[in-house]
Amino acid sequence: MHLEVDVTLVEPPLARPYRKFLPAESAVQYLDSAGGLTESEARYPRPSDDRLVEMHRNMVLGRRFDQQATALTKQGRLAVYPSSRGQEACQIAAAMSLRPGDWMFPTYRDSVALAARGIDPVEILSMLSGDWHCGYDPAAHRSAPQCTPLATQLLHATGVAYGEHRRGRDTIALAFCGDGATSEGDFHEALNFAAVFKAPVVFLVQNNGFAISVPLARQSAAPTLAHKGVGYGIGSEQVDGNDPVAMLAVMDEAARFVRAGNGPVIVEAHTYRIDAHTNADDATRYRDSSEVEQWLGRDPLARLEKYLRGRGLLDDASAAALTAEAESAAAELRAGMNVDRVADPMDLFRYVFAEQTPQLREQQAQAEAELAAESEEN
Amino acid sequence: MPTITMAQALNTALRDALAADENVVVFGEDVGTLGGVFRVTDGLTRDFGDDRCFDTPLAESGIIGFAIGMAMAGFKPVVEMQFDAFAYPAFEQIVSHVAKIRNRTKGALSVPIVIRIPFAGGIGGVEHHCDSSEGYYAHTPGLKVVAPSTVEDAYTLLRAAIDDPDPVIFLEPKRLYFSRADVDLAVGAPLGRAAVRRAGRDATLVAYGPSVSVALESAEAAAAEGHDLEVIDLRSIVPFDDETVMASVRKTGRCIVIQEAQGFAGVGAEIAARVQERCFHHLHAPVLRVSGFDIPYPAPKLERLHLPSVDRVLDSVDRLQWNDSADTRWAVTA
Ligand SMILES: Cc1ncc(C[n+]2csc(CCOP(=O)(O)OP(=O)(O)O)c2C)c(N)n1
Numbered sequence A: 001m002h003l004e005v006d007v008t009l010v011e012p013p014l015a016r017p018y019r020k021f022l023p024a025e026s027a028v029q030y031l032d033s034a035g036g037l038t039e040s041e042a043r044y045p046r047p048s049d050d051r052l053v054e055m056h057r058n059m060v061l062g063r064r065f066d067q068q069a070t071a072l073t074k075q076g077r078l079a080v081y082p083s084s085r086g087q088e089a090c091q092i093a094a095a096m097s098l099r100p101g102d103w104m105f106p107t108y109r110d111s112v113a114l115a116a117r118g119i120d121p122v123e124i125l126s127m128l129s130g131d132w133h134c135g136y137d138p139a140a141h142r143s144a145p146q147c148t149p150l151a152t153q154l155l156h157a158t159g160v161a162y163g164e165h166r167r168g169r170d171t172i173a174l175a176f177c178g179d180g181a182t183s184e185g186d187f188h189e190a191l192n193f194a195a196v197f198k199a200p201v202v203f204l205v206q207n208n209g210f211a212i213s214v215p216l217a218r219q220s221a222a223p224t225l226a227h228k229g230v231g232y233g234i235g236s237e238q239v240d241g242n243d244p245v246a247m248l249a250v251m252d253e254a255a256r257f258v259r260a261g262n263g264p265v266i267v268e269a270h271t272y273r274i275d276a277h278t279n280a281d282d283a284t285r286y287r288d289s290s291e292v293e294q295w296l297g298r299d300p301l302a303r304l305e306k307y308l309r310g311r312g313l314l315d316d317a318s319a320a321a322l323t324a325e326a327e328s329a330a331a332e333l334r335a336g337m338n339v340d341r342v343a344d345p346m347d348l349f350r351y352v353f354a355e356q357t358p359q360l361r362e363q364q365a366q367a368e369a370e371l372a373a374e375s376e377e378n
Numbered sequence B: 001m002p003t004i005t006m007a008q009a010l011n012t013a014l015r016d017a018l019a020a021d022e023n024v025v026v027f028g029e030d031v032g033t034l035g036g037v038f039r040v041t042d043g044l045t046r047d048f049g050d051d052r053c054f055d056t057p058l059a060e061s062g063i064i065g066f067a068i069g070m071a072m073a074g075f076k077p078v079v080e081m082q083f084d085a086f087a088y089p090a091f092e093q094i095v096s097h098v099a100k101i102r103n104r105t106k107g108a109l110s111v112p113i114v115i116r117i118p119f120a121g122g123i124g125g126v127e128h129h130c131d132s133s134e135g136y137y138a139h140t141p142g143l144k145v146v147a148p149s150t151v152e153d154a155y156t157l158l159r160a161a162i163d164d165p166d167p168v169i170f171l172e173p174k175r176l177y178f179s180r181a182d183v184d185l186a187v188g189a190p191l192g193r194a195a196v197r198r199a200g201r202d203a204t205l206v207a208y209g210p211s212v213s214v215a216l217e218s219a220e221a222a223a224a225e226g227h228d229l230e231v232i233d234l235r236s237i238v239p240f241d242d243e244t245v246m247a248s249v250r251k252t253g254r255c256i257v258i259q260e261a262q263g264f265a266g267v268g269a270e271i272a273a274r275v276q277e278r279c280f281h282h283l284h285a286p287v288l289r290v291s292g293f294d295i296p297y298p299a300p301k302l303e304r305l306h307l308p309s310v311d312r313v314l315d316s317v318d319r320l321q322w323n324d325s326a327d328t329r330w331a332v333t334a
Helices: A017-021 A049-074 A088-096 A111-116 A121-126 A152-166 A185-196 A226-232 A244-259 A289-296 A300-310 A316-338 A358-377 B006-020 B044-048 B060-072 B088-098 B134-138 B151-163 B211-224 B242-252 B267-282 B300-306 B310-318
Strands: A103-105 A173-178 A201-207 A235-240 A265-270 B003-005 B024-028 B053-055 B076-080 B114-119 B144-146 B168-173 B180-182 B195-198 B203-207 B229-233 B236-238 B255-262 B288-292
Touching: A017 A226, A049 A088, A049 A111, A049 A121, A049 A244, A049 A300, A049 A316, A088 A111, A088 A173, A088 A201, A088 A244, A088 A300, A103 A152, A111 A121, A121 A316, A152 A173, A152 A185, A152 A201, A152 B060, A152 B088, A185 A201, A185 A226, A185 B060, A185 B088, A201 A244, A226 A235, A226 A265, A235 A244, A244 A265, A244 A300, A358 B242, B003 B006, B006 B024, B006 B044, B006 B151, B006 B168, B024 B060, B044 B053, B060 B076, B060 B088, B088 B114, B114 B151, B134 B144, B134 B168, B134 B236, B134 B255, B134 B267, B144 B151, B151 B168, B151 B180, B195 B211, B195 B242, B203 B211, B203 B242, B211 B229, B211 B255, B211 B310, B229 B242, B242 B267, B255 B267, B255 B310, B267 B288, B288 B310
Parallel strands: A103 A173, A173 A201, A201 A265, A235 A265, B024 B053, B024 B076, B076 B114, B114 B168, B144 B168, B203 B229, B203 B255, B255 B288
Antiparallel strands: B003 B180, B144 B236, B195 B229
């Protein structure tokens, strides 16, 4: 990462050492907003064509999944859904930068990242549909439950990365958070712990401009959120979060950097939440439609498509095949969500402790009796 | 038999656990070279290396959140909160994550962390160095809450807590850290078993942690007045040993719960309610509570007034209507 630039060559040792932790002046970018190549030379190797094609597939599937999930809220199948529309490049690049054994720590918004990790969409949405708090097996998928209390999961990522490192494994952890979450104490504690213990963690801040209704200017007075690494002595990078090529290049490099034992990094992805905070939010109360329009013009999916077509890596036929694949995945998701999954009421008592306390045994017996009486009545 | 302090017994428990299982790690603030402000981790870094016992940055939420991640990587973190009143920055991590992760993930993940907290008062501590926070933890499903009252139990219960597959809030009564006893330390009963510390016929005193010695002293004093009191040491608040408590109350027909913590909505209220629900027809008197006042933890010079004293317990013993007709205190006057 940027950290590797050894500025001590041009300055006396120990002079302003913080400088080597300062983020670069500009965000990494490969594609301009229309999807053409930018003039400037990017700082990292461009991902291979194969990976970009894979990224595109994940983005098409991810966007369709997101749209389907939003639709399911309207049908009352989901209590609520925080959309990822516009942030697919961030989430998918993050998921793709990991190896299967690495840990991912998503927030409530990072459903598309979970889908890109290969988790069944029905399981991902199970939390929001009210079945159980975490619908998938976090141990099997090396993906922690989607975290709602802001920034708290960043410490878990730090602990697990350190723990795995202690065991001599080259496992890393990737932790997501939003711009709002960077104000929480746990964000700062996590950066500090990770730095002190040299834990292999990539902190990905998806700066989508708002924490519910509060704009970034009310959240932080720092020049960028990437600057938040400086005080902790960790490297940082800024990236155009709507540029899929740049996102993948930076996340791949970040993963490589922390895996190599250099300690954590923080990556700030500049992006935008196209939809409201959740389906239950009214974004017109706090932002202009012109702003949204402007960001729609930087749509990550359209940019990647234009780039891939220009390079002959995508054509009408392969695009149509992909659309069809996404449609059938959406249909499958709809069907999966329309099945009423029966929750076992006794699960209420099963997972409080490894072994039930006498009190819980009593309460379970009470619930069983109540259920029995209920079914007798019906 | 060696004479040791409770702090030494806890230290031995940590040592033995570190030696028995290489997944056990101890960390927190000043637990390394210094050995902890109460010296419970004394020498552990020296003897086991600073991979096994280490200082962290000064951040309670960080310590607990980090411990959660380490537990996810298969370690068994035993962490120290320096004082009860400084554990609150970590409350979010404890309540939202430590307590819930097994439940949220249907058992796919669990975090068997032991959170050691020097707790309660009686040491004349300056502001924010004493608190009785057991109620907050006991009220949180998914946490076990343990408080030893003897040197022997300090060892046994800490070993049991470390071996337990669930997270345990391990409350160490500050004022007992340097109490001494001649004991052999051994692994013993699992969590969740109360101990009858003194057998008696006339009434049951239920206590835990620092209040057990108050209960025992009260029972001695009451004996001189002809009352034969049974003293139960809960040892573990969660899980709660209904069996031992109820068997005692059914035998004696009277019950007083003693706790240092503020009384309102506290652990004592829970115990009183349980006893009343389960033993109503055996009771000859209302279940009474002797607790601290409902005030923020007082300044050292006034602490004595706040803490349940033997006298206050004996007053309650008097109120247990030894002679129903003679006591009008419970009459509701119009
Ligand atoms: C500790 C905590 N406080 C408040 C909330 C309520 N809340 C949920 S999302 C949110 C805004 C978060 O914004 P940001 O971190 O930028 O992420 P985004 O939703 O934009 O992805 C708030 C305040 C919460 N989940 N956790």
